[in-house]
Amino acid sequence: NAGVTQTPKFQVLKTGQSMTLQCAQDMNHNSMYWYRQDPGMGLRLIYYSASEGTTDKGEVPNGYNVSRLNKREFSLRLESAAPSQTSVYFCASSRSTGELFFGEGSRLTVL
Amino acid sequence: ILNVEQSPQSLHVQEGDSTNFTCSFPSSNFYALHWYRWETAKSPEALFVMTLNGDEKKKGRISATLNTKEGYSYLYIKGSQPEDSATYLCALLNAGNNRKLIWGLGTSLAVNP
Numbered sequence: 397n398a399g400v401t402q403t404p405k406f407q408v409l410k411t412g413q414s415m416t417l418q419c420a421q422d423m424n425h426n427s428m429y430w431y432r433q434d435p436g437m438g439l440r441l442i443y444y445s446a447s448e449g450t451t452d453k454g455e456v457p458n459g460y461n462v463s464r465l466n467k468r469e470f471s472l473r474l475e476s477a478a479p480s481q482t483s484v485y486f487c488a489s490s491r492s493t494g495e496l497f498f499g500e501g502s503r504l505t506v507l
Numbered sequence: 508i509l510n511v512e513q514s515p516q517s518l519h520v521q522e523g524d525s526t527n528f529t530c531s532f533p534s535s536n537f538y539a540l541h542w543y544r545w546e547t548a549k550s551p552e553a554l555f556v557m558t559l560n561g562d563e564k565k566k567g568r569i570s571a572t573l574n575t576k577e578g579y580s581y582l583y584i585k586g587s588q589p590e591d592s593a594t595y596l597c598a599l600l601n602a603g604n605n606r607k608l609i610w611g612l613g614t615s616l617a618v619n620p
Binding site: 495 | 541
């Protein structure tokens with residue numbers, strides 16, 4: 397089992413560029429999440445998907461869109477990147493209210 | 508606004524010392540409490556998910572207790588080793604229809620050999 401796989405691991409963007417972070421899990425989990433982690437801020441939830449076909453906003457959804465393509469995959473899109481979106485992004489999955497399994501993180505820099 | 512607080516913010520101990528840290532949360536909104544270990548340059552890994560008042564869980568040298576009535580959980584590490592150096596996060600899963608994890612900022616532990 398690969399667990400939770402997210403790509404890319406590193407990306408540098410210019411302001412205004414768009415990109416998609418991909419996430420896939422092979423644990424048959426219903427719930428998937430996108431977090432960002434910034435120094436001194438802790439983990440903040442961007443969007444989550446409780447099940448295939450549903451998505452909901454978290455604490456900091458502005459500037460992002462998500463797609464729950466199927467049960468395995470949950471992508472995060474930045475349509476027009478801004479320097480404030482420089483962060484480390486983590487995808488995670490869980491059965492429902494159980495423990496989260498995290499991907500390795502994607503470090504994004506927006507210049 | 509629900510707040511999860513962890514203390515201390517950071518901790519330095521010597522190899523072999525036992526240590527503990529605290530996670531405080533609003534008891535009125537409790538559904539479950541999660542503990543994670545987050546090593547530098549890696550991703551968080553779950554240690555425990557606790558749901559019952561008085562619960563005590565153990566994994567090797569690490570254990571945790573839960574008091575849902577007063578709103579706190581303790582994480583204990585017995586005989587700390589350098590490989591225990593990490594940030595330890597707790598997160599409250601709140602009760603209600605809109606169930607979400609609310610994260611603390613973590614306790615950063617450094618174990619000196």
